[in-house]
Every structure is written in C-alpha cells, then in structure tokens.
Amino acid sequence: MSDMRLIVAGAGGRMGRALVRAIADSKGAVLAGALEAPGSDLLGKDAGVLAGLPANGVKLSADLWAMSKEADGILDFTVPAATIANVAIAAERGIVHVVGTTGLSASDNAVIKSVTNRAVVVQSGNMSLGVNLLAAVVKRVAKALDESFDIEIVESHHRMKVDAPSGTALMLGQAAAAGRGIALDEAHSERGRDGITGARKPGAIGFASLRGGTVAGDHSVTFLGPFERLTLSHQAEDRMLFAHGALKAALWAHGKKPGHYSMADVLGLADI
Numbered sequence: 001m002s003d004m005r006l007i008v009a010g011a012g013g014r015m016g017r018a019l020v021r022a023i024a025d026s027k028g029a030v031l032a033g034a035l036e037a038p039g040s041d042l043l044g045k046d047a048g049v050l051a052g053l054p055a056n057g058v059k060l061s062a063d064l065w066a067m068s069k070e071a072d073g074i075l076d077f078t079v080p081a082a083t084i085a086n087v088a089i090a091a092e093r094g095i096v097h098v099v100g101t102t103g104l105s106a107s108d109n110a111v112i113k114s115v116t117n118r119a120v121v122v123q124s125g126n127m128s129l130g131v132n133l134l135a136a137v138v139k140r141v142a143k144a145l146d147e148s149f150d151i152e153i154v155e156s157h158h159r160m161k162v163d164a165p166s167g168t169a170l171m172l173g174q175a176a177a178a179g180r181g182i183a184l185d186e187a188h189s190e191r192g193r194d195g196i197t198g199a200r201k202p203g204a205i206g207f208a209s210l211r212g213g214t215v216a217g218d219h220s221v222t223f224l225g226p227f228e229r230l231t232l233s234h235q236a237e238d239r240m241l242f243a244h245g246a247l248k249a250a251l252w253a254h255g256k257k258p259g260h261y262s263m264a265d266v267l268g269l270a271d272i
C-alpha cells in the first residue's frame with residue numbers, strides 16, 4: 001500500500017508540531033497538509049521548519065477543503081469549534097479523522113458520532129497505550145470494590161492547558177463509572193469543589209485538576225476505603241507519546257469500514 005497522506009490540523013500548536021515530527025520519522029505516512037486557524041500569523045509558514053525540522057514544502061493553510069482533496073486522513077488536536085468544522089469536511093471527503101481534541105461538549109460529541117455511519121473516526125482523550133490500559137484496569141477495580149470505596153481522580157498538566165478536567169480524567173471517570181454500572185452524570189460526579197461543599201456524595205467520582213510548568217500529563221485514580229487506599233497512576237513523559245499514538249490510530253483506521261472507534265480498539269484492548 002502507498003504511504004498514507006495525512007493532514008495535521010493545528011499544525012502550529014504543541015501537538016501539531018509533535019505530529020509533524022512523528023510523521024517525518026514514520027514509515028507508511030507522509031505529510032499532505034498543515035491546517036491552521038483562519039487569521040493565524042503562521043499561515044504560509046513551512047510546517048517542517050515550525051516543527052524544528054528542515055523545510056518540507058508543506059505550507060500552513062486554513063483551507064481544509066482544498067488540502068483534503070489529495071489526502072487520506074486528518075490528525076486533529078485543536079479546539080472544539082475547529083474539530084466540529086473539520087468533522088463535516090473529513091466525512092464529505094471520506095478521509096479518516098483522528099480526533100484528539102478535548103473539552104468537547106456532549107453536543108459536540110453527538111455531532112462527531114452523527115457522521116460515523118459514513119465516516120471513519122478514531123476518537124480518544126488520550127492516545128497512549130499506558131492510559132488506555134489504565135482505563136481497563138480502573139474499570140475492573142471499580143467493579144470489584146463497592147461504594148465503601150470513594151473514587152477520586154487527580155490530573156496535572158502544563159500551565160497552557162485550557163480545559164479541565166482533562167479528557168483523560170473524564171475517560172478514566174467513565175471507566176470507573178462503567179465498572180460501577182452507573183453513568184458519569186452530575187448525580188455521580190463531583191467537580192471543582194470550593195467553599196462549604198457539604199460532605200461527599202456517596203458513590204460519587206471526584207475530580208481535581210492541577211495546572212503548572214511543563215507537565216505533559218499525569219493522572220491518578222485513587223480508591224479510598226475503610227482504612228486503606230489504592231492508587232493507580234500514569235505519567236506521560238513527553239507529548240511525542242500522544243503523537244505516535246495518533247499516527248498509529250490513523251494507520252490502523254486506513255481502509256476500515258465507517259464507525260466510531262476508540263484507542264482501545266486500535267490497541268486491541270476493547271475486550272479487556
């Protein structure tokens with residue numbers, strides 16, 4: 001099969017630059033386009049140079065429709081509004097859409113799901129093997145422990161992160177809720193505690209977020225029971241981890257039938 005032609009959306013961003021480097025290092029993929037926001041100062045710049053590589057001739061553009069004519073997939077780590085705009089174009093073009101953007105609302109997620117009867121979408125709040133394994137383990141442990149164990153999820157990220165809780169924290173919360181046989185809704189979660197909060201809701205899943213420095217992404221899930229605590233955790237050491245995961249997802253999805261896939265599908269962890 002010829003190399004998969006990939007567009008990087010948000011090519012001037014932290015993940016975008018990491019993705020350009022991951023593609024340059026890869027076997028089986030080439031950079032076919034670099035998307036940036038309309039009005040960005042980076043439009044027209046070379047994607048390779050921005051990523052710290054030699055120039056590759058791919059200039060940043062805001063025109064996804066034009067660049068996707070000769071592409072097989074798009075790696076999208078941007079902002080919710082951009083991802084939602086990209087969903088329609090990727091589906092229309094019939095190209096694989098790997099969605100890493102977090103902070104999506106329930107209605108954003110519904111829009112993404114709505115195209116998957118005709119489009120291939122791989123979506124995950126975290127593209128790493130370790131976190132996806134952690135989610136599988138969290139689900140098992142939550143199933144084994146009853147409500148006498150409170151569940152608290154703590155995440156730390158770099159100072160530039162704009163959404164909280166992280167997509168990964170929510171994914172781990174979903175895994176814990178699934179293990180418990182509950183939905184991760186308002187009745188079953190506690191977010192952003194401040195002031196006189198009252199006692200903890202029995203059975204709730206709690207979230208706390210730390211922001212600072214250059215942390216690539218730390219997550220822990222603690223089960224706090226009578227006289228004992230169990231903590232399961234993951235630390236991402238570099239965002240290249242997520243870039244390699246996203247590239248793996250695109251190559252895996254190339255030629256798959258339409259559907260809404262997760263990183264657990266890509267990694268073969270869906271049945272764990």
Ligand SMILES: NC(=O)C1=CN([C@@H]2O[C@H](COP(=O)(O)OP(=O)(O)OC[C@H]3O[C@@H](n4cnc5c(N)ncnc54)[C@H](OP(=O)(O)O)[C@@H]3O)[C@@H](O)[C@H]2O)C=CC1
Nearest residue numbers: 010012013014015036037077078082100102125126127242
């Ligand atoms: N699923 C996973 O494994 C991971 C997910 N993420 C998620 O990826 C997202 C991006 O993270 P990060 O790279 O750190 O953020 P950055 O802010 O560094 O990058 C986002 C980029 O998207 C650009 N952008 C904004 N609007 C558009 C648009 N309409 N079209 C094209 N590009 C646009 C921004 O441009 P401008 O600055 O001009 O607005 C910016 O360059 C976040 O939601 C983050 O949580 C991050 C790491 C791993």
Ligand SMILES: O=C(O)C1=N[C@H](C(=O)O)C[C@H](O)C1
Nearest residue numbers: 102125161166167168216217
């Ligand atoms: O914004 C980030 O940096 C990250 N975002 C993702 C999230 O919200 O969980 C994944 C990773 O932790 C890095």
